[in-house]
Amino acid sequence: MNQIEAPRPRFAQIADILRDRIRRGVHAPGSPLPSEPELSREFDVSRVTINRAVGVLRSEGLVQVRRGRGAFVRSVPVITRVATRRHGARDAGRGAYDVELRRLGLDPSWTASVERxxxxxxxxxxxxxxxxxxxxxxxxxxxxxxxxxxxxDTYLSSELAEKAGVTEENTGPGGTYSRLADVGRGPVHFTEDVTCRGATSGEARFLEIEPNQPVFEILFVASDKENRPVAVTRHVMPGHQWRLRYDWTDEPEGQTE
Amino acid sequence: MNQIEAPRPRFAQIADILRDRIRRGVHAPGSPLPSEPELSREFDVSRVTINRAVGVLRSEGLVQVRRGRGAFVRSVPVITRVATRRHGARDAGRGAYDVELRRLGLDPSWTASVERxxxxxxxxxxxxxxxxxxxxxxxxxxxxxxxxxxxxDTYLSSELAEKAGVTEENTGPGGTYSRLADVGRGPVHFTEDVTCRGATSGEARFLEIEPNQPVFEILFVASDKENRPVAVTRHVMPGHQWRLRYDWTDEPEGQTE
Structure with a gap:
């Protein structure tokens, strides 16, 4: 596409410069950006223009605005989620999320609750x-x-959840899937349907992002060896925070459908 | 999360009602929405409120505004892209995209150009x-x-592209990958890295979506049987238009990493 681009507006040019500074570590993760008056003096533009430039970085998830304290560089790098290796990671006795986070030197934590x-x-x-x-x-x-x-959020039929003993918050070593395996219903076949959309206001509030900022929604279906679905999980994750990786091998001889 | 939700603003409630009507086919794919004055009378709200409600549906990709002609329901349903079966579909003599589209009764077409x-x-x-x-x-x-x-956009080293004869627009039956196979470099191992972000203005212009509307970016790496990368493709796709499906089987015994 060799179309002529319109000249970039000033707020977009300033966003480019600030983004580049963040990438190069001039503004380190977790540190504050210079204040609006400072940036407005540096670039010789109005505070409205600075505000729009920071708004661009905010909507990209590079910057988080804390009320009354100004804009800060986000401190958590992009996390790679290798879907096809998560099951193995769990079996090795540590949760897949734990493995994903510790690989980056991040501190993982979570809360859990159970409902019917x-x-x-x-x-x-x-x-x-x-x-x-x-x-x-x-x-x-x-x-x-x-x-x-x-x-x-992981959904199971009450019947299966009771049989496998996963109706309490703590499901013991290896978690829900290990308990399902204990009763002969361990998941073996997996399907993920990935969509990307704007965050709802409830999601945005919990994830501390802007409403409508892009999020991944993953519908993950785990099925047992007889291909009976045993659990469905709906994941919602901020787009800027995650990279989803899938890998597979496909010999042309064997796999024409 | 049992947080009390704030009352939904009127534009959001109207967006909910219009979205529901589109889902139920009251406003069919390809047909115009009622005009702003009509909707403003129906819901007894200002045209500004109607405009915001339609803006919500626009940013979700349900509705497309054509200049001077009003808002139309998008006519192309969500397309499912089954990554792990695309290779097989191609080998069967038809392009994967062709298969994905015809499954939905849609008419596929594309343009191609080659550059260095x-x-x-x-x-x-x-x-x-x-x-x-x-x-x-x-x-x-x-x-x-x-x-x-x-x-x-698919990238190959010039050397390999020349050896495989894929430097012209037409690459013959089975396309680029079949030509790579002809010279012993057929792709066997595949990795996809999926991110989700707002569209750039250039992408938005081509894809006829709003700037910053969520898009998928897929970096697809195809490697030969000796695990040497042969081609990299960068896909950009509107989030509302696509569902990415991945499926795999994972026997816990064999695959602890």
Whole structure:
């Protein structure tokens, strides 16, 4: 595409310069940006222009504005989530999230709660149960160095959750999937459907991002060796915070569908 | 999370109602929404409120505003891209994109052009070549029923592109990967890194979406049987238009990392 671009507006040029400074570490992770009056003097533009430039970095997730304290460089780098290796990581006795975070030198933490809810149309279809039948939902909220980075809600049929003993917050070593394996329903086949959309206001509030900022939504379905779905997880993650990696090998001889 | 929600503003409530009508087919794909004056009378609110409500649907990709003609329901449904089966689809003699689109009854088309460019830092690293060395880039632009839905640029080293004979727009049956296979460098191992972010203004212009509307960026690396990278493709796709599907089987015994 060799179209002529319009001249970049001043706020966009200033955003480019500040972004470059953040990337080069001139403004280090966790540190404050210079104040609006300082930036307005440096670039010889109005504070309104500076405010728009900072707004660009905010919507990209590079900068977080703390009320009354100004703009700060976000302190958590992009986290790579290698979907196809998460199961193995868990079996090695540590949670996949734990492995992802410690690889980057980040401190992982999470909260968990359990509820019973009726199956929505979507969840019912994915779990192959009746709409409205009782499900156990395990709600987890993940943090990296205390910054909220992920919402993950796992749904199982109440019947299976009770049989596997995963109706309490603590599910023991290896977590939910190990308990499912204990009762012969361990997940073996996995499907992820990934969408990307603007955050809802509730998600934005928890994740401390702007409403409508891009988020990943992952619908993760785990099925047992007979291909019966056992658990569905809905992940919501800020787009700027995560990179999703998938890898596979595909011999052309064997796999034409 | 049992937080009390603030009452939803009127524009958001109206967006909810219009979204529901679109989902139920009251406003069919491709058809115009009622005009702003009509909606403003129906809901007894100002045109400014209607305009904000339509803005929400626009940013979700449900509605497209055509200058001077008003708002229309988008006519192309969400397309599912099953990454792990795209290779097989191609080998069966039809392009993966062709298969994805015809499954939904949509009409696929694309344009292609070829250029030579120096390797950027990122591409050089992924292709395992020197920064600045000459690459062949095959630029494709994909359409569904004439709506632009994907940008895909594939980079190969000039040396390999010449050896495989993929320096012209037409690469013959099976495309680039079949030509690579012909010279013993057929791709077998695949990695996709998926990010989600706001569209740049250039991307937004081509894809006919709003700047900053969420897009997927996929960096797809194809490697041969000796794990040497042969081609890197950067895909940019509107978030509302695509669902990325990945599936895999993972026996816990074999795959602890």
């Amino acid at each position: 809810v009726p199956a929505s149309e979507q969840t019912a279809e994915l779990l192959n149960v009746e709409v409205g039948c009782e499900l156990v939902v395990r709600r987890r909220r993940y943090f990296a160095n205390e910054l909220p980075v992920q919402i993950a | 460019v120096p390797a950027s830092e990122q591409t050089a690293e992924l292709l395992n070549v020197e920064v600045g060395c000459e690459l062949v880039v095959r630029r494709r632009r994909y359409f569904a029923n004439e709506l632009p839905v994907q940008i895909a």
